[in-house]
Amino acid sequence: MLNAAESAMDQAAEDDAERARNRAKLYAPPKGYRAPGGQKPRMPGAMTAAQAQALTRQLAAQDAQVTGRRSG
Known part of the structure; x- marks a missing residue:
């Protein structure tokens, strides 16, 4: 509408x-x-900076698991 x-x-x-x-x-x-x-x-569904940082850390850890590298 x-x-x-x-x-x-x-x-x-x-x-x-x-x-x-x-x-x-x-x-x-x-x-x-x-x-x-x-x-x-805020826009509906928008992330805070802390949420974005937590997501980045989570993605890095998952990437490390998939590729066999250490995250850090």
């Missing part, structure tokens, strides 16, 4: 700047929305 709204707004826009403004309005969080703990809203 958002895709259809975005497409209609893009067709009605006169230039790229207006398209960008329309897209920002369409995807902006609702007025008064505050993320828990006063944090900046």
